[in-house]
Amino acid sequence: MKPQENLFVVPIQNQASGFASPAESEREPCLDLGKQLIAHPAATFLLRAGTDWREFGICKGDLLVVDRAWEPYAGLLAMGIREGSFCLGRLQRSAWGWRLGQQAEPDDEIWGVVCHVIRRLV
Amino acid sequence: MLFDAWSEAVPGFQPGLDLESLAHRERLALVDCNQFYVSCERLFRPELRRVPVVVLSNNDGCVIARSLEAREMGIEMGVPWFQVRARYGVHAPIAFSSNYTLYEALSERVMASLRSFGHGLEVYSIDEAFVQLPSEQPWEIQAEALSTRVERWTGIPVGVGIGSTKSLAKVASWLAKRRYKRPWYALQDMAELAEVPVDALWGIGPRHAIRLRERSVKSAADFVQLDPVWVRKQMTVQGLRLYLELQGIVCHPMQANGRRRRQIRHARSLARDESCLRRLKTWLAGFVAQAAVKLRGQDCIAGKLGVYLISNRFRQEGGYEQSPQVFINSRLEPASSYTPDLLKAAHRLLEQLYRPGQAYKKIGVLLQDLVPRQEASLNWLWPRPESERVLMTTVDAVNSSLGHQALFYACQLGAGRYSRQENRSPHYLTRWDELPVIAKR
Numbered sequence: 001m002k003p004q005e006n007l008f009v010v011p012i013q014n015q016a017s018g019f020a021s022p023a024e025s026e027r028e029p030c031l032d033l034g035k036q037l038i039a040h041p042a043a044t045f046l047l048r049a050g051t052d053w054r055e056f057g058i059c060k061g062d063l064l065v066v067d068r069a070w071e072p073y074a075g076l077l078a079m080g081i082r083e084g085s086f087c088l089g090r091l092q093r094s095a096w097g098w099r100l101g102q103q104a105e106p107d108d109e110i111w112g113v114v115c116h117v118i119r120r121l122v
Numbered sequence: 123m124l125f126d127a128w129s130e131a132v133p134g135f136q137p138g139l140d141l142e143s144l145a146h147r148e149r150l151a152l153v154d155c156n157q158f159y160v161s162c163e164r165l166f167r168p169e170l171r172r173v174p175v176v177v178l179s180n181n182d183g184c185v186i187a188r189s190l191e192a193r194e195m196g197i198e199m200g201v202p203w204f205q206v207r208a209r210y211g212v213h214a215p216i217a218f219s220s221n222y223t224l225y226e227a228l229s230e231r232v233m234a235s236l237r238s239f240g241h242g243l244e245v246y247s248i249d250e251a252f253v254q255l256p257s258e259q260p261w262e263i264q265a266e267a268l269s270t271r272v273e274r275w276t277g278i279p280v281g282v283g284i285g286s287t288k289s290l291a292k293v294a295s296w297l298a299k300r301r302y303k304r305p306w307y308a309l310q311d312m313a314e315l316a317e318v319p320v321d322a323l324w325g326i327g328p329r330h331a332i333r334l335r336e337r338s339v340k341s342a343a344d345f346v347q348l349d350p351v352w353v354r355k356q357m358t359v360q361g362l363r364l365y366l367e368l369q370g371i372v373c374h375p376m377q378a379n380g381r382r383r384r385q386i387r388h389a390r391s392l393a394r395d396e397s398c399l400r401r402l403k404t405w406l407a408g409f410v411a412q413a414a415v416k417l418r419g420q421d422c423i424a425g426k427l428g429v430y431l432i433s434n435r436f437r438q439e440g441g442y443e444q445s446p447q448v449f450i451n452s453r454l455e456p457a458s459s460y461t462p463d464l465l466k467a468a469h470r471l472l473e474q475l476y477r478p479g480q481a482y483k484k485i486g487v488l489l490q491d492l493v494p495r496q497e498a499s500l501n502w503l504w505p506r507p508e509s510e511r512v513l514m515t516t517v518d519a520v521n522s523s524l525g526h527q528a529l530f531y532a533c534q535l536g537a538g539r540y541s542r543q544e545n546r547s548p549h550y551l552t553r554w555d556e557l558p559v560i561a562k563r
């Protein structure tokens with residue numbers, strides 16, 4: 001690729017003729033997957049699954065989109081910290097706040113909500 | 123004298139205005155990340171939460187950030203890492219090489235979280251920002267909202283200090299951290315200034331602190347009792363501004379659009395002592411190229427360029443005295459952001475500084491007198507050829523899409539790794555192949 005060629009590509013508008021294309025007002029920006037998957041850019045982190053989690057439909061190598069700003073509710077898949085390492089589990093409400101899964105321990109900490117799992121197929 | 127001093131120190135001061143009327147009714151919050159670099163390193167390493175951790179300067183030379191645990195062990199800022207290791211052995215803290223890519227990325231997220239409140243924001247440094255608070259809600263509630271949101275969104279804990287000027291916000295932040303041990307604090311009344319030692323004040327260096335103590339000025343409260351004429355004479359206009367700010371008069375207004383850097387510095391320690399001029403030139407060329415990218419990123423040109431050389435200061439016989447740092451700069455005629463111009467100037471200066479046989483430890487470049495390109499081109503006698511700008515834009519675009527150093531200058535060839543970074547954490551947020559991994563135990 002010759003980079004200079006790219007630089008001089010300027011979209012030409014129909015200004016001189018005074019006629020706007022009829023499609024002009026209907027034009028919309030292209031779909032942006034990043035915007036669709038990431039609701040809170042400042043609070044969203046991407047992680048890679050290092051092992052399978054069959055119970056959550058997650059395979060080794062999947063990309064997890066984890067949002068720390070997402071409002072928690074029961075049943076959401078969330079990432080947390082248990083005894084100094086990351087873990088996954090379903091959110092459950094308890095008297096002390098949110099906890100992670102059945103065998104939750106008292107000092108579990110919720111790190112963020114897993115909003116999407118992205119798997120590469122090719 | 124007094125009138126001149128006021129108008130010099132206080133923006134918007136006019137004859138007939140009395141200082142009382144200038145006292146600020148609004149409130150500013152200083153939001154400051156706690157042990158920022160350490161917090162960044164701990165974000166994806168939860169097992170390190172309660173363990174002593176330090177971050178080292180470039181080339182793993184000195185301690186530049188400490189966790190609270192490391193501070194409690196008695197490890198001082200700035201001590202050479204080899205001393206810490208020798209002293210503590212296996213009990214030495216976990217040490218990270220600095221990973222500025224990660225720190226910058228998290229800093230941007232912290233600032234974006236603060237920006238989401240929609241208040242005026244001034245990014246003051248990589249881990250500090252001033253926020254203009256609206257007056258509808260109680261200050262303490264706003265402080266709590268700021269610190270909760272930043273920590274929840276980014277995982278980085280912050281402290282918040284609230285006062286009516288930047289200097290008072292800084293005082294409040296100090297009181298929160300050191301005196302009351304709590305995440306936020308709003309300054310209630312001036313009596314609290316008695317709690318703050320002068321050397322904790324913003325911009326009071328050790329030299330001024332000694333002089334003030336000689337006059338038995340121990341606290342910030344003593345400081346504001348001084349004669350302003352004396353303060354101006356002894357401590358310049360900067361001291362007078364602090365003096366007034368501590369009494370609620372704004373001398374450092376909010377600069378909402380953040381900082382445009384006045385100068386750009388790029389300096390690094392070398393992995394080994396270097397005494398070969400050719401290799402020094404190679405390294406310097408790399409730093410100049412990177413500084414030039416930053417310069418063009420702000421759409422500025424530089425009027426001056428300087429070069430540093432520092433010889434090894436820790437390997438001298440008989441102690442740690444600082445050996446001379448040498449620096450020279452020269453004017454760029456005409457001012458430029460064209461990398462080949464900058465390289466030529468930098469290499470010329472390096473040749474002047476270089477002494478054969480001397481071993482150098484650190485080398486760097488400083489771009490000064492930055493002016494926006496647009497402003498500068500108006501009074502330019504000889505406009506720079508447009509082709510230069512197009513070439514640089516192209517090189518920067520290629521490097522930013524293909525990874526930096528896809529295109530580089532021939533004089534950068536053969537540099538190799540300039541810096542020793544033995545324990546750098548991954549670029550978790552900016553590289554697809556360095557994402558944090560979560561696995562079952």
Ligand SMILES: [Mg+2]
Nearest residue numbers: 154155157249
């Ligand atoms: Mg800080």
